[in-house]
Amino acid sequence: MYYEIGDVCQKVINVDGFDFKLAVKKKDHSILVNILDLEDKFIDGINITNEKTIYTQH
Numbered sequence: 186m187y188y189e190i191g192d193v194c195q196k197v198i199n200v201d202g203f204d205f206k207l208a209v210k211k212k213d214h215s216i217l218v219n220i221l222d223l224e225d226k227f228i229d230g231i232n233i234t235n236e237k238t239i240y241t242q243h
Contacts, residue, residue: 197223
């Protein structure tokens with residue numbers, strides 16, 4: 186499946202009986218993964234970058 190830059194996908198996950206939202210956003214050269222509570226309050230996040238594509242794309 187192909188996602189455009191700026192697309193956001195969300196899924197509810199359950200960890201040890203607690204529900205969270207996993208929100209993933211595609212950016213130019215990375216993806217942003219955020220963990221939210223069910224009221225969309227930010228808990229934690231990480232930006233994952235493929236550095237190889239940053240230096241090889243023109």
